[in-house]
Amino acid sequence: MSRATRPHLPMRPLWLCRGCGAPWPCQPARLALLVEYRADRTALLIYLSTLMAEAGAQLSQLNGSAVAEDLTERFLTWARAR
Ligand SMILES: [Zn+2]
Numbered sequence: 001m002s003r004a005t006r007p008h009l010p011m012r013p014l015w016l017c018r019g020c021g022a023p024w025p026c027q028p029a030r031l032a033l034l035v036e037y038r039a040d041r042t043a044l045l046i047y048l049s050t051l052m053a054e055a056g057a058q059l060s061q062l063n064g065s066a067v068a069e070d071l072t073e074r075f076l077t078w079a080r081a082r
Pocket residue numbers: 007008009017018019020021022026027028029
């Protein structure tokens with residue numbers, strides 16, 4: 001990874017990407033996760049579920065606008081598909 005490349009990691013408690021500023025997991029983060037967990041999709045879903053719970057708690061404290069269905073879509077639905 002070059003020095004110019006910022007990692008696509010979540011910035012808590014806003015859950016925006018440190019690399020590109022998009023709501024995390026952004027597209028590059030999703031791709032990286034799919035590669036990292038390509039041999040174990042179940043582990044990826046467990047990991048994402050944990051993060052989703054954390055994000056849900058933090059986001060609802062911030063602005064009360066975190067909707068469960070939105071977070072499911074954002075954290076899990078893309079990883080289930082295939
Ligand atoms: Zn990003």
